[in-house]
Amino acid sequence: MEKFKVLGFGHVGLSVRDVEKSYNFYKNMLGFQVVWEHFNENGKRTLLFIGNGSCVIEFLDAKQDRWTGSMDLSTIYLFL
Numbered sequence: 001m002e003k004f005k006v007l008g009f010g011h012v013g014l015s016v017r018d019v020e021k022s023y024n025f026y027k028n029m030l031g032f033q034v035v036w037e038h039f040n041e042n043g044k045r046t047l048l049f050i051g052n053g054s055c056v057i058e059f060l061d062a063k064q065d066r067w068t069g070s071m072d073l074s075t076i077y078l079f080l
Contacts, residue, residue, distance in 0.1 A: 009055075010056070011049065011055070011056035011057065011058050012055070012056075012057055012058065013057075013058035013059075013060060014057060014058065014059055014060070015060045015061075015062045016059050016060070016061070016062055017062050017063075019045050019046065019047075019048050019059045019060075019061050020045065022059050023045075023048055023050060023059060026050055026057065027050070030052060031052055032050040032051060032052045032057070033050060033051065033052070034048065034049070034050055035049040035050060035051045035056055036048075036049040037049070044061075045061075046060070046061040047059070047060055047061070
């Protein structure tokens, strides 16, 4: 098997129980800022990208995030 080198990550996605609570921790403790966000039809933030200049983290609302079993081959999925 041929070895390959990982040059970096575009971002890391985390499915979290509380997007706002997670964001507040990263904002207040680590200085992250909003890069992009999505709100549902009720005005609740369900998807949030935050960054600190060197890395980006994506928070998905765990209650909304349901994996269907299909994968986009341009994306690597890591389930922990």
